Amino acid sequence: MSRIGKLPITLPKGVTLKVDDNMVSIKGPLGELSRQIPPEILIAVDEEKAIVTVNDDSKRTRALHGLVRTLVNNMVVGVHTKFEIDLELKGVGYRCQAAKDKVTLSLGFSHPIVLPLPKGVEVSVEANTNIKVSGIDKEEVGFIASKIRSFRPPEPYNGKGVLYKNEVILRKAGKAGKK
Numbered sequence: 001m002s003r004i005g006k007l008p009i010t011l012p013k014g015v016t017l018k019v020d021d022n023m024v025s026i027k028g029p030l031g032e033l034s035r036q037i038p039p040e041i042l043i044a045v046d047e048e049k050a051i052v053t054v055n056d057d058s059k060r061t062r063a064l065h066g067l068v069r070t071l072v073n074n075m076v077v078g079v080h081t082k083f084e085i086d087l088e089l090k091g092v093g094y095r096c097q098a099a100k101d102k103v104t105l106s107l108g109f110s111h112p113i114v115l116p117l118p119k120g121v122e123v124s125v126e127a128n129t130n131i132k133v134s135g136i137d138k139e140e141v142g143f144i145a146s147k148i149r150s151f152r153p154p155e156p157y158n159g160k161g162v163l164y165k166n167e168v169i170l171r172k173a174g175k176a177g178k179k
Contacts, residue, residue: 005065009050028079078136085145086165087131095128107152
């Protein structure tokens with residue numbers, strides 16, 4: 001039995017969890033999320049907590065036990081408090097502008113990069129170089145943050161690029177030169 005799968009999911013005030021035929025729906029003060037779960041996994045809902053259990057003891061079911069519990073817990077946390085990822089741009093002329101449904105990045109290429117945002121994900125920019133990606137769906141927030149980072153990953157020689165907040169880049173020495 002999974003150690004993580006055995007842990008109960010605590011439901012904060014204002015969050016409701018409903019299970020209908022392998023479809024989990026969670027409503028909270030910040031929005032609503034739903035997800036299809038495998039038929040081998042059962043969720044028992046109490047007033048203040050939910051417990052994830054399994055039907056059988058097959059290898060696939062044991063593998064899904066902790067995963068489904070973590071995914072449902074992330075949904076509960078997301079509708080109660082938003083997930084946030086901070087990014088920072090390091091480099092001369094690197095800047096970002098956020099509109100309602102898109103992000104425009106200037107990262108030293110000959111053209112600006114325009115990234116459309118999915119529904120439910122918000123991007124705010126502070127001082128043109130600090131980006132905050134937030135939303136109720138942890139997967140979407142992480143995907144958009146990694147997508148922004150993938151346009152100009154940090155390079156080890158000058159340390160320029162798009163970095164996660166407080167990320168440490170291992171720097172390499174440059175050329176030794178002639179002696």
